Amino acid sequence: MYQAPRGTADILPQEQAYWRYIEEKASAICSLYGYERIDTPTFESTRLFARGIGDGTDIVQKEMYSFKDKGDNDITLRPEGTASVCRAYIEHGMANLPQPVKLFYLTSIYRYERPQAGRLREFHQFGYEAIGDADPVIDAEVIEMAWRFYQALGLKKISLIINSIGCSDCRPNYLDNLRKYYDKYVEQLCKDCRTRKERNTLRLLDCKQLTCQKFVDNAPKSEHFLCAACAGHFNLLKKYLDRMELPYTVDHKLVRGLDYYTRTVFEIQPEIEGSQNTLGGGGRYDNLIAELEGKPTPATGFAAGTERIILNLKREGIEVPPVKKPSVFLASMGENAREAAIKLASDLRQAGIGVIQSTGAKSLKAQLRQANNLDMQFAIIIGDEEVAAGTVVLKDMKGNRQETLPTDSLADRLTG
Numbered sequence: 001m002y003q004a005p006r007g008t009a010d011i012l013p014q015e016q017a018y019w020r021y022i023e024e025k026a027s028a029i030c031s032l033y034g035y036e037r038i039d040t041p042t043f044e045s046t047r048l049f050a051r052g053i054g055d056g057t058d059i060v061q062k063e064m065y066s067f068k069d070k071g072d073n074d075i076t077l078r079p080e081g082t083a084s085v086c087r088a089y090i091e092h093g094m095a096n097l098p099q100p101v102k103l104f105y106l107t108s109i110y111r112y113e114r115p116q117a118g119r120l121r122e123f124h125q126f127g128y129e130a131i132g133d134a135d136p137v138i139d140a141e142v143i144e145m146a147w148r149f150y151q152a153l154g155l156k157k158i159s160l161i162i163n164s165i166g167c168s169d170c171r172p173n174y175l176d177n178l179r180k181y182y183d184k185y186v187e188q189l190c191k192d193c194r195t196r197k198e199r200n201t202l203r204l205l206d207c208k209q210l211t212c213q214k215f216v217d218n219a220p221k222s223e224h225f226l227c228a229a230c231a232g233h234f235n236l237l238k239k240y241l242d243r244m245e246l247p248y249t250v251d252h253k254l255v256r257g258l259d260y261y262t263r264t265v266f267e268i269q270p271e272i273e274g275s276q277n278t279l280g281g282g283g284r285y286d287n288l289i290a291e292l293e294g295k296p297t298p299a300t301g302f303a304a305g306t307e308r309i310i311l312n313l314k315r316e317g318i319e320v321p322p323v324k325k326p327s328v329f330l331a332s333m334g335e336n337a338r339e340a341a342i343k344l345a346s347d348l349r350q351a352g353i354g355v356i357q358s359t360g361a362k363s364l365k366a367q368l369r370q371a372n373n374l375d376m377q378f379a380i381i382i383g384d385e386e387v388a389a390g391t392v393v394l395k396d397m398k399g400n401r402q403e404t405l406p407t408d409s410l411a412d413r414l415t416g
């Protein structure tokens with residue numbers, strides 16, 4: 001039997017209400033803050049991600065779906081959304097628009113990870129980017145927007161964590177200090193962390209191995225190594241967040257998995273699992289556009305994982321509105337009535353009334369049972385008598401009442 005590939009999932013009809021709910025909340029918050037939708041291709045040239053996300057990161061080293069296409073081009077399925085949006089910003093000359101340019105996306109993402117609850121190989125993100133502005137007001141707004149988005153979804157058991165990891169001026173000194181600190185413990189670090197120490201030093205701080213975690217608390221903190229400009233930026237950001245009464249904590253362990261971040265980083269985490277199952281994260285990436293051969297342009301962004309949101313909606317028992325479906329079942333008896341029913345179903349649908357039409361040669365009883373199983377509100381019944389009289393029987397499936405009425409008054413009756 002064929003099965004969906006490991007780490008992928010079918011999104012079945014009964015799950016769709018969650019997806020529509022999240023998409024609607026995402027679109028609504030974006031229009032409040034002035035973000036416009038962008039869709040980029042599912043695949044890009046591999047170079048874009050290797051360059052943007054960073055050669056030393058787990059994503060680029062281990063997780064990309066990369067292949068050569070039939071034209072011998074190096075292609076990668078999108079492992080995150082930001083690099084593609086920045087490529088589009090540069091390619092379409094968006095630097096000439098009023099800045100910052102604010103864009104959002106709802107998209108599928110591909111990472112070859114070890115699948116587990118909340119961790120898939122094909123998953124989905126709602127993300128947004130504000131490109132072209134270095135003001136900490138934008139950092140505060142991007143963080144606030146993420147927080148309000150989760151609030152609008154109804155999630156309560158969440159926390160907001162921020163940090164500043166400095167810029168290319170102050171970070172090298174911080175990383176030197178971090179490496180020196182870890183030099184003392186090299187023998188005790190996990191295999192990954194020994195590599196990280198040289199290639200991706202910051203990630204030492206968010207290793208999930210217990211053996212490594214005990215060194216994290218006393219490790220040097222990036223906040224203490226910020227240059228004056230970064231410290232000023234971080235202080236203003238905290239002031240603005242305080243002003244908006246956002247309940248954040250500063251956590252020096254928060255570093256994020258992609259190389260492009262500068263200064264602000266933040267995450268929204270479920271209270272019970274913390275960083276194990278982060279709901280969403282983002283930050284500032286002032287060097288990325290230049291790294292992708294655009295004019296140096298500051299930017300900030302955020303991405304939330306849709307599957308993780310759904311897990312948490314279910315866990316918190318949040319009910320979502322059902323997707324609208326037809327409430328009228330059309331039953332008929334005999335060939336004459338069936339032809340009349342086909343025309344009636346067509347008319348009702350054109351009047352905006354959803355109809356499920358009976359098929360096959362079932363008894364009336366069987367047809368009504370089907371209407372009941374489909375949880376229909378009404379059944380319309382047409383037989384030879386009704387066709388001759390130009391009427392239908394309208395049966396209220398919930399109230400168990402029925403009435404006969406002229407066919408041409410039916411649409412008004414059902415919408416009225």
Ligand code: AMP
Binds near residue numbers: 080120123125
């Ligand atoms: P990242 O791009 O790694 O910062 O991820 C942003 C968000 O996407 C995370 O906070 C998660 O909610 C979600 N996410 C990341 N990786 C996965 C995955 N493998 N499966 C499901 N969701 C993920």
